[in-house]
Amino acid sequence: MLLTLTTTHRPATDLGHLLVKHPDRVQSFDLPVGTAHVLYPEADEARCTAALLVEVDPLKLGGGRGRRQATTPDSFTLGQYVNDRPYAASSLLSSALAKVFRSALRGESRDRPELAATAIPLEVRVPVLRCRGGADLAVRVFAPLGWTVTATPIPLDEAYPEWGDSRYVDLTLTGTLRLADALNHLYVLLPVLDDAKHYWVAPDEVDKLLRAGAGWLAGHPERGLITRRYLAHRRALAGTALARLAELRLADEPSADDSVEIEQPAEAPRASLAIRRREAVLAALRDSGASRVLDLGCGGGALLTALVADRRFTEVVGTDVSSQALAMAARRLRLDRLPERQRDRVRLWQSALTYRDDRLRGYDAAVLMEVVEHLDPPRLPALEDAVFGHARPGTVVVTTPNVEYNVRYEGLGAGRFRHADHRFEWTRAEFAAWVDRVATAHGYTATLGGIGDEDPEVGTPTQLAVLRSNETGTRKEETTR
């Protein structure tokens, strides 16, 4: 990977003093992943270019990453052997930059201290930079800092023009800045655009970020994105960093808006639908009088939290086929920190709705919230048997999208589903027919409803069905008699 740094400040060769690297020498530095070379392809009075070339040793790259050792390449994983790290600018380049140009990064210069403090005409070129979010994002992060940005997308394969552009850009920045600022911008923003880190992001990264971002990050319009990406999307760290940045801004400019900005997800109206869906499901469960409930396909535990918060539910079981989802739910519920009595109310089990599971028998109610549409239609009979035939809860609450409503979502192309993993989405008639068939086959009585604002033409965005077992009905009658 390559980065070149050019100045036309006269004498341009002073760049060598600022970088503490002589223009007439080729210098090499050992890095954990290979070797960094600094050399000058041009160096005269009018124009001087320093090049930082990182020669990655693929053997060193493979060994330290993940669980697999380089000695067992048999267990092939794509990323280990076939990756762009030797070619594209990334956090590897940032690390090299910090190591090779340490004093320049700090703005220090023994020979030219006043020049180090002066803005000089600079041109930076990174011929290959992976830019997650497109060339436009490179403009958004560099332009506010005083750079003129040229980010040219690199075609994916010139042999197949129909494949379009790759995720890489050829980046050129021009501007008049202090060299130290320029280097700090690159140090922080190259990995941000790449959006990957070659090392584990530890809490001390927050300090590194704030140090490198001193003077420019707090006021940067994209500081939210920069912080999150730099801290490898570790929420807790990003929160800390953003809070500290907000403090800095308060100190700098007391009149500015004061809140910590957490980026709102783009689909805010859908979030509120999710809340209404949860409320509707909870209401249906409360109506049913259930106290021992199953959340089948609980995912990350959005509904579980609400169920656990309600003391009327004496036993709450979340099941999911993904152990990752269950781990997320456990974290969200803070299971390891709940008092024992509370903890005993909650169970998280890996289970698949296409298999019968004896553990799920005998519960008062079960929820299938936005679950059925994640199953291929040929597998639905297995779910029907497992839930309605085998587990046989007293009440089953089902929600699923109403495909008719999709025309009301701007940006959702015709024929597209709301989620990439949806295998189907039902019209109201299709859902009603399914519910009716299942209820008849398994001895349940169904009530249909909707969740969200009702549109006169296409109905509500989410469909709801509550199925009550006819058995519990008779049992109740008998006891009241």
Next chain:
Amino acid sequence: MTVLDIPELALVALVGVSGSGKSTFAGRHFQPSQVLSSDTFRGMVADDENDQSASGDAFDALHHVAGIRLRRGRLTVVDATNLQPHARAGLIKVAREHDVLPVAIVLDVPEAVAWERTRARADRTHGRQVLARMQRDLRQSYGRLAREGFRKVHVLRGVEEIEAAEIRYEKLFNDRRELTGPFDVVGDVHGCREELEALLLRLGWSLRRDDAGRPVDAVHPAGRTAVFVGDLVDRGPDSPGVLRLVMGMVAAGHAICVPGNHEQKLLRKLRGRDVRLTHGLAETMAQLASEPAEFVAETAAFIDGLVSHYVLDGGRLVVAHAGLKEAYHGRASGRVRSFALYGETTGETDEYGLPVRYPWARDYRGSAMVVYGHTPTPEPEWVNNTICLDTGCVFGGKLTALRYPEKELVAVPAVKEWYAPARPLVAPTPARPDTVLDLADVTGRRHLTHAYGTLTVPAENAAAALEVMSRYALDPDRLVWLPPTMAPCSTSTVEGFLEHPAQAFADYRAAGVERVVCEEKHMGSRAVVLVEREPGRFSGGAVHTRTGRPFFGPPLDGELLARVRAAVTAAGLWAELDTDWLLLDCELLPWSAKAGGLIREQYAGVGAAGRAALPAVLGTLDAAAARGLPVGELRGRMADRAAEVEAYSAAYRAYVGPTDGLRGVTLAPFAVLAGAGASYADRDHGWHLALADRLCAADPEFFTPTRRQVVDLADEAAVAAATDWWLSLTAAGGEGMVVKPYAGLAARSPKGSLLQPGIKCRGREYLRIIYGPGYTGPGQLAALRKRSLGRKRGLALHEHALGLAALDALAEDAPLWRRHELVFAILACESEPVDPRL
């Protein structure tokens, strides 16, 4: 000498005071592992065998272990005083829970002897009054043991009798494992004598008749044994005639018979109980009225002597009138008998007022075949290795027999409807009740035993596979096999090569293989094609990937199947192989058809980055060189990198082709794995490839032939020719080849162990897309040569063995749960483990 008869499977409670010699007795007559001593358990839970405060916990543990032993069918002896009713009640309960007979052996020695022995033991500190209390308890126990539920009570009085006693094991009545058949198992006859005669004749039996011309026995020339599943009587025209024949056959040793609920009811009536004359009993009573009293008495004695179920043929066959769940096989208790006679009901009744029967067979996972009757159905159907033979002969259906072990059904139609059924004979719903799978069939740590070996699947792998299987894979009924992973050849020592044919040949030579086939390895995507002549049990079939996902999804998979179906039809394979479906192992080309996204996102991206970065680097270095800087060596390395990236780009581009729907897509079949009733794992690869060639000939546009070389490994010229062939294939951009034992998929080494079904030998250029553009560099190649192949080879063999077992299970039409557990295990082997617990 006193001989104590005890059943082979029993819970034996020793009863006696302290010092009566229980432990000595147990040690003399039983294996140490069979004896559970309360002292041992006290020591186990409290570090002190005499800590009476630990007795509660100790007995909890003892009962638990006893329960596990009994569940597993192991004789268990409890060495404790067992003097008090509550202590014995715990044991009776454990025995009943596992349907084994509780037996008591009382050791009664004079008080003085017991006291003498107790005093001699340093660890026993209780006084003589405690012993006296024990003696009192023993006296009181005598009368109660039988009442409490002990089915046998043996009392040994005095030291001499105890010392002289011997244990003799008796088999349970239902244990007839020594009878190996062959059997003709006959369904519910219900007085249809005419049809029974016809059926026996059809089965090849000859009837023996008495002077009045009535059949009183039957003999099969091949020495077969008839097995009657009960319900010989009621409803039909000649129950006495059926009884006469069957009783004769049983008496002559030509048949065995289990009772049905109708025999049971008849017996109660004959014994003068108040039984309602319903469900056809009235007819039987009327028919018996004209029989002599001796015959009626014989009938009563015959029914009284019937055993409710039999375990036959070494435990491989179980016969009971209403079927029997696995936990009850070979057990004896009231509820086992009741299950065998009446089945399990849900407690509900249907719209005709008849009890709703619990579908126990759906949950059946046992290895023994269970043959039964009781529930009339129009056609007998295999459900999880069980079959009901009651085809409603008396209701105008037919009388059915099962030939065992042939698994062949033979039936004769009813002469007429002799009795109107209370409810119409309809097939039970769902039509294929064994399509239901239980989570317990696949999850948890599982030990699989199959014809090709055993395997333990860790729970973590099963948990990972569960997600793929449940969310992405085809339905289990159509997912009949998954391709095993394939090991590469041993690492080559040829300069510049990581894999080379020489090594693949050497590997097989070392395994004792004489003849191999080298098949061109198509660089595409693995596709397993299950194609059906017309939609039937597999709904037309399916095309899936190596992890069981539908290949393209609808509608493209359907089009692809139609194309394959047409070719199979044109090639005439349906009739030739006598099948209406085939399972084909194929490669689908080009690679980009399925992996387009992966190629663009992973492979092409890396190429794009490299092809853009390296020229820029070279430009910079050239400028530096022009300034006189010493960068020659660095430039040389970078130029190499640039060439490698170009070579890498060329490698993946070779597997990209334009496709639109199925246009541009071709299929390269290389093995015909299975068809109806047959696994073709035993056919050699010449056979497989010849069939593949015929598909290519039938539709040359859609099918791609697999080029091959058959090589005798002793023939150096052939080996050299195959090596040259490989070099030319790979030089032309081919992926390489797979070397396989010519004898076929199930080939074994001379020592008898299963061979790797194939070893891949991949081209030098191709491997750039596996190990990175620059893997041929000396440093990297050296590192890669250290790759350890052991795990991959082990995995390949395990998965291959599971695959062979899955093909056999398919051929035998084994229950879905069994077929699925094998296929699931292959996927689990291929899955990265995840934590199944939370």
